[in-house]
Amino acid sequence: MSPDKLAYMANQIATFFKSRPEDEAAAGVADHINSFWEPRMRAKLFEILENGATGLDPLVVEAAPMIRQPKPERA
C-alpha cells in the first residue's frame, strides 16, 4: 500500500463527504474509514498524518481524531 495510493483513496472519500452538511462531513469520512479500512491501512494513514499529512485533503486531516487507532495484533 503505497502512501500515495492510500492518500488518494482517503481523498476520494473526503471528496464525497464534502457534499454533506459541514458538521457531518468529517464524521462521515471517519466513519467510512473506520467501517471499511483494515487496521494496516489505518496505521499507514496515521503514518502519513504524522509525517506532515502530505497530499491529504484537509477534510481527512479534520477527520483524523475520529479515526480509530489500530490495536496491536492478537497473537
Place this chain on the structure above:
Amino acid sequence: MSLIHEIDYGTPASTSEEAVTLTIDGFEVTVPVGTSLMRAAAEAGIQVPKLCATDMVKSFGSCRLCLVEIEGRRGTPASCTTPVAPDMVVHTQTPRLKEIRRGVMELYISDHPLDCLTCAANGDCELQDMAGEVGLRDVRYGYDGANHVKARDNGEANPRYRPKDESNPYFTFDPSKCIVCSRCVRACEEVQGTFALTIEGRGFGSVVAAGQDEAFLASECVSCGACVQACPTATLQEKSVIDNGLPEHARVTTCAYCGVGCSFKAEMRGEELIRMVPYKDGKANRGHSCVKGRFAYGYANHKDRILNPMIREKITDPWREVSWEEALAHTASEFRRIQHQYGRSALGGITSSRCTNEETFIVQKLVRAGFGNNNVDTCARVCHSPTGYGLKTTFGTSAGTQDFDSVEKTDVVILIGANPTDGHPVFASRLKKRLREGAKLIVIDPRRIDLVRSPHIEASYHLPLKPGSNVAILTALAHVVVTEGLFDEAFIRERCDWDEFQDWATFVSDPRNSPEEVEKISGVPAAAIRGAARLYATGGNGAVYYGLGVTEHSQGSTTVMAIANLAMATGNLGRPGVGVNPLRGQNNVQGSCDMGSFPHELPGYRHISDEATRDIFEKLWNVTLDDEPGLRIPNMLDAAVDGSFRGIYIQGEDILQSDPDTKHVAAGLAAMECVVVHDLFLNETANYAHVFLPGSTFLEKDGTFTNAERRINRVRRVMAPKNGYADWEVTQLLANALGCGWNYTHPREIMAEIAATTPSFAGVTYELLEKEGSVQWPCNDKAPTGTPVMHVGGFQRGKGKFVVTEYVATDEKTGPRFPLLLTTGRILTQYNVGAQTRRTANTVWHEEDRLEIHPHDAEQRGIKDGDWVRLASRSGETSLKARITDRVAPGVVYTTFHHPGTQANVITTDFSDWATNCPEYKVTAVQVALSNGPSDWQQEYEEQARQARRIAPAMEAAE
C-alpha cells in the same frame, strides 16, 4: 427417478381474474376469462390432440388437429383459438372429429419421412404421438408425388428438397422432417424476441427459413434453442440427442452462468448429461434459456479439466500430482507457518460467486473462524460492491427490489450501463416481450446496444453519454423531476425523510445540475435528458435496471445512490412493475454477498463491529472473532507487495484475468508464499499458485444459488464429482486439516446454520425449497414463503434516505498521449473470463476479443476492419484486432475481456470506486495504433503461462 414431464397446456395462461365455468366431456371446468378451450380441457386433465399449439407461444390455429364440437355452435372450431364462454358444452372426441383428425394426419404423414426407428426424436416426437392418438392406420395418398422428403424423385433432383443444415454447433435443422407448424418461428419471435426465423413461400411450398434463407449459423439466430424446444419433430434437434439417444431421467437444477439464474431440467442417461431443457416452473426464466445455459456445458468434460490435487515449491517449477491428503497437509502446514512467521492477518481467502451459498458461507467461516481474521472478499468487489454500499445506504438493504416477473407490469424502463441481450439474455427476452406490448425504454449507455434499436424494439430515448458521466446524467434527470414538479410528494412524505429530500431537492435544482449544463459534460443533448426524465416520471410504473456500467466507476457507489434517489423521488418503489434492479453478473454473486463474503460484514450484511452479531457466531463456532474489517482484494494485493500478506485460498475465481491492472495483480500474487487455487482449470491465477485443488462443476454438487432477484434456487447433483469431492467438501477438508473439526455431511446442514444465524434467511430450509421450488429472501416469520417485492409499505431501513450526489469527474482523463476512452463489456456467447465458455463450441461465435472503434477514429489512424492494433494506456498495452462500427461514438473504443490472450485488464488502471474500491473498468484513457501482431508482453505472458502450466509426468514405479 424418471424424466420430468411438464404438462403442455397448449396455450399460455390467461391473467384475468374473472372466472368462467363450462363443461368439457361431461366435466365442469372453471377457468379465467380468455382461456382457450384447449387449455381449459388440459386443466381438467383432457389432452386434445395438437401439433401447432404449445403453451410457450400464442395460439396459431394452423394444424387443424385440435378441433372440437360445441353444443349449439356449427362446425368444428379449433380448441386452441376458441376462448371459453360461460355454460359452453364441449366435446373433444366425436365420430366426426375422429374422422377429420385422421384425415389431417394422413396429409401430414404423406409428406414426412418414415424413418422413425432411426430418427433422433424416436420416442420424443409429437407427430409420432399424434399419429398414435388419432389412430392413424393407413395413408391413402401414398408417399409419392410432390414432397419435401426425398432428395431425388424418379432420378430427378427434387427442387422442394432441402438438405440438413448442421452449421450450428449444438443443433441441426432438417427441413425434410418439417411439418410447418410455425412453432419455431413463433418461439423465436414471442419467447426469444430475435425474429431470426420465418416461413418462406406459400401453401405447399411453405418452408421454415433462418435469416434471409441462410444457414442458421450465418443468420441472426442467437442459438437460444427456444425453436429446438418448441419443435414437435426432429426437424430442429439437439446434436447431443442425435449422438447419444434420448435421456431417461432428469433433475431440476439452476444454471451456473449469469445472475438471471435460470432453472433447467438436466436430462440424463446414466451419469451422462444428454441435454439441458429450461424448466417452465422456473420463476426466473419461465421456460426460456440462452445459448450458454442450454448448450455450453461441455467444459465439465473438457480435457483441460484438472482432476487431481497438485503442489509445487516455486511457481517456476512444474506441477506435481499428489494425493488429497498430501495437498491438504502441505497447505495446512504452509498456512500455519505463514501465520506463525508473519502474524495472524497474513492470510486471507476469496469466496467464489460461481459456487453455492453453502460453499461461500463455509469459505468465509474458514477465514473468520479458522484463520482468525476477516481477510475475505469475493468477486463482487469488482462488480456490484457499489450496489451493496449504495442500496444499503439509501434503502437499508443490499439487493434488487423486484422479481423478474415485475417487468411484465412495467410501463417505462430505464436501462443504464447494462446490455441485457448479451449479459442477461433471458431477462432481455422478457423485457423485449414487454416492450413489444407497448412499454417504453430509455437507454443510458455510451454504446448503441442492441436494445436501442432491433426488430420490433426501439428505445424512446438513447442517451449516449461520455463514459464516466453517469452521476451528472442521473442528477440532471432528477433536476428535471424536481424543477418541473414531477416528484411524488405523497410517497416521499410518507416513506422518506422529508428534510433530507428537501436538501437533496435544493442540490439537484441548482442550475449547475440542469440538463443544459450537463450536456457540456456528458455530450448528451439537454432535450433528450429532459424528455427521458419526463417520460420516467410520468409514464406509469417506472423501473430502473442497471449493470456494471453503473458500478465500475470511481463514482460507482454515488451512481447507485443517484438511481435510488430518482426512484424514491418518483415513487417508483414498493410495488410490482417498478423498483431498482441491479443485473448481477455471476450466478451466485448475490448469494456470495449475502453470505458474508465481504471483509467488513458477517452474513446478512451485518457489520463486523456489531457485538450482538459477532456474539451469535462466536457462540455457535466457539471462537473469538476479530472485530476489525479485513482486507479487500485490492488491499490484499497491496499488502502482499508490502510483505505483510503472504498466503491466500482462492475458490473459483480468476483474479489475474478478471481484476484490473494485471501487472499489479501478478506482482501481488508473486509476492505471496502460498497461493492455493481451487478451480476446475489451471486458470490464469494458477500460474502463480503453489497448491492446486481441483474443483467440481454445478452438475456435481448439491446446494443453492441466489440470483439477481434474491431468489434462492436449488442446485442438484446429477453426477458424481469427477475430482472426487464437491467444493464444500474440499473446503471442509482444508478446514479440518487446520484443526477446525467440522463435520457437515450435506449442504442442507450448512443452510441450517445460515438460517440459524441470519435473520433474512431464518425460514429457509431444503424442505421449503423442495415444496416452493424457490424463495426470495427475506424469508422468515414475517414472510414464510419469501418476498417477491421489497420495501412494500416502507423501507427496510425505516425512512428512505436521499443522498446528495455531487458529480466528480474521474481522474482518468484523455489527453494528447491517450486521447480515446476505452470501455469494456461482454458478448452473448462468452462468459466473463471465458474459463468455461472458451472450452465449449461457443467459440464459433467469438473466437477472440475485438476492439470496436468508430469509423472516424479508425480512418484517422489508418485502421481497417480486421487489422491488428495496439491498445495502450498508462498501465500497459496489448494487441488485438479492430472491428470498425458506429455502435461506439467517436472518441470511445470498446472491447470484451473473455480471452486471456488479449488480457484487456493489462490496460485498465488501478482507479476505483471511492466507497468500495470497485475498479473503474469502464473508463480508461487509451491510444490505438496499427500494429504487427501480439505485443512483446503478450508473448512473454503466453510463454510464462505455458511454463507455469507444466505438469511433471508421474513417477514410474520401480519394477
